[in-house]
Amino acid sequence: MKKQEKNTALELEAFVKEKGVQFGKFVSGWLTPKRLFWFLLVVYLLSLVPLLWIGFYNYPSADDYSIGSDCRQAFVNTHSLLATVWAGIVRAADDWLNWMGYFTSNFLMALPPNTFGERAYVWTSVIMIGALSLSTAYLLKVIFCRVFHADKYLAGSVILLMLFITVQRMQGRVEAFYWYSGAANYILVHSFCMWFYGLLISAIYDTGKKRTGKLVGASVLGFLVGGGNQMTALNGAVVLLAVILCVSLQKKWRTYRAFWWPIGLYYLGFLLNVAAPGNWVRAADATGMNPVKAIFVSFYYAFDYCINEWSGWPVLFLVLILIPLFYNMAGKTDFSFPCPLGVIAFGFCLVAAMMTPPLFAVGSMEAQRLQALTYTVYILVVTLSTGYTAGWFRKKLDQKNQNQQFSGNTARYILFCLLFFTFASALAVIPTPHYFTFSSAITDLANGSARAYGEGRKERIAIYESGERDVVVKELPAQPELLYFSDIQEDPEFWENKGMCKFYGFDSVRLQKELK
Numbered sequence: 001m002k003k004q005e006k007n008t009a010l011e012l013e014a015f016v017k018e019k020g021v022q023f024g025k026f027v028s029g030w031l032t033p034k035r036l037f038w039f040l041l042v043v044y045l046l047s048l049v050p051l052l053w054i055g056f057y058n059y060p061s062a063d064d065y066s067i068g069s070d071c072r073q074a075f076v077n078t079h080s081l082l083a084t085v086w087a088g089i090v091r092a093a094d095d096w097l098n099w100m101g102y103f104t105s106n107f108l109m110a111l112p113p114n115t116f117g118e119r120a121y122v123w124t125s126v127i128m129i130g131a132l133s134l135s136t137a138y139l140l141k142v143i144f145c146r147v148f149h150a151d152k153y154l155a156g157s158v159i160l161l162m163l164f165i166t167v168q169r170m171q172g173r174v175e176a177f178y179w180y181s182g183a184a185n186y187i188l189v190h191s192f193c194m195w196f197y198g199l200l201i202s203a204i205y206d207t208g209k210k211r212t213g214k215l216v217g218a219s220v221l222g223f224l225v226g227g228g229n230q231m232t233a234l235n236g237a238v239v240l241l242a243v244i245l246c247v248s249l250q251k252k253w254r255t256y257r258a259f260w261w262p263i264g265l266y267y268l269g270f271l272l273n274v275a276a277p278g279n280w281v282r283a284a285d286a287t288g289m290n291p292v293k294a295i296f297v298s299f300y301y302a303f304d305y306c307i308n309e310w311s312g313w314p315v316l317f318l319v320l321i322l323i324p325l326f327y328n329m330a331g332k333t334d335f336s337f338p339c340p341l342g343v344i345a346f347g348f349c350l351v352a353a354m355m356t357p358p359l360f361a362v363g364s365m366e367a368q369r370l371q372a373l374t375y376t377v378y379i380l381v382v383t384l385s386t387g388y389t390a391g392w393f394r395k396k397l398d399q400k401n402q403n404q405q406f407s408g409n410t411a412r413y414i415l416f417c418l419l420f421f422t423f424a425s426a427l428a429v430i431p432t433p434h435y436f437t438f439s440s441a442i443t444d445l446a447n448g449s450a451r452a453y454g455e456g457r458k459e460r461i462a463i464y465e466s467g468e469r470d471v472v473v474k475e476l477p478a479q480p481e482l483l484y485f486s487d488i489q490e491d492p493e494f495w496e497n498k499g500m501c502k503f504y505g506f507d508s509v510r511l512q513k514e515l516k
Contacts, residue, residue: 036157051177051441058124062179066496068181101273103227135191144159157325179369185229225269231357231373234353236266238353242346321417327391340388440481444482453484457476475514
């Protein structure tokens with residue numbers, strides 16, 4: 001009897017193994033890198049639809065009026081694009097002298113879309129999400145395909161997975177994608193930085209006019225990024241310093257002497273940024289930390305935010321599904337991926353360095369736009385660190401197989417990760433509708449708060465443009481999660497109220513709250 005039971009168990013085990021092998025072959029035959037890429041591309045693009053749709057109800061607020069007032073008045077009075085841009089340059093120069101050194105950001109913030117009409121503001125989310133997606137994709141494609149000769153479909157899948165987690169789990173979504181002044185200062189300048197890195201790396205592998213063109217583009221972007229927000233500018237300065245050190249140790253400066261121009265212009269912009277007279281004017285009213293304390297506290301904050309707040313199950317999913325993709329990608333390169341712990345440590349230092357400027361300037365990381373930028377860099381660092389470690393592990397195993405198709409086990413693993421993410425997402429969204437950016441947009445669209453907010457803003461604009469000199473407006477009927485940033489107050493002397501007066505040219509504006 002026992003022998004019969006043992007034979008039955010062995011037969012069952014053999015049956016399960018056989019079916020498992022058959023299923024693995026079926027999945028590996030169906031789930032190819034090309035199909036995975038197209039599937040992820042469709043998913044990512046569909047996930048952006050609610051984000052762009054809700055953008056139709058987006059309207060300016062706060063600094064969009066106060067900082068954008070000079071360009072707005074220039075456009076209204078002249079209807080000249082050149083005069084409007086010049087007003088932005090003048091405003092940026094004035095801020096450089098009297099308020100803040102990041103001249104690139106000053107110019108971008110001085111020229112919000114609502115300069116050319118309130119409804120032009122709907123382009124804010126398109127610009128920010130588009131710039132972040134395209135610039136990140138360009139940089140990573142250059143790194144994966146040109147430097148490490150990876151399969152383009154595997155590289156594309158990695159890029160789309162990283163972008164999905166970046167955009168859909170973004171911290172401070174309003175200030176990252178929908179409030180222009182905050183997003184232009186941080187996300188847009190970060191996107192410029194991604195293009196700068198991409199052009200610089202790509203130029204290494206080009207010759208002749210193609211290299212010259214990319215170096216010219218990198219030089220312009222380098223100067224602009226160096227003059228952008230000081231978090232991105234400092235981060236870029238650290239990265240370029242590491243590059244200079246590596247090239248110097250290898251004594252290859254003669255080979256890369258043409259790259260002095262973009263790097264030199266980057267540091268020129270950075271020096272003009274940090275040495276601006278306006279920085280000292282603003283610092284007089286700030287309560288920041290001393291430089292040494294800011295550096296040490298930034299490491300603590302990096303641990304606190306990255307581990308305690310941002311590294312939930314979606315980031316774990318990202319790491320787990322990227323491992324086999326990077327493992328396959330590493331088969332086509334001869335690079336040995338030395339010292340992975342040092343690379344990971346350097347990446348963590350970059351994330352910490354993002355936090356040092358705001359800690360030095362204002363002593364905190366509370367502003368959501370600061371967290372949005374740091375989170376974006378954190379996910380980029382996690383992705384690249386995972387890839388480097390997976391490559392190192394493959395080289396340690398010394399596997400020469402360069403087949404880019406998925407094995408049965410790899411295909412089953414990737415399929416399981418995707419199914420798990422779908423199931424876990426449903427469990428997360430049901431009790432917390434605003435868990436993902438796309439679910440937050442769908443929620444605000446479905447419950448009518450986005451429409452009510454947009455109609456309330458539209459009614460106000462009609463009053464603003466009615467010709468009244470002393471304007472009184474009602475409270476907004478809704479404050480959707482993704483769109484509402486700030487509003488004017490009952491006090492007509494409040495800075496947002498004064499900024500709106502300057503933007504539209506009336507004498508005063510105040511909020512009239514309804515009695516409850």
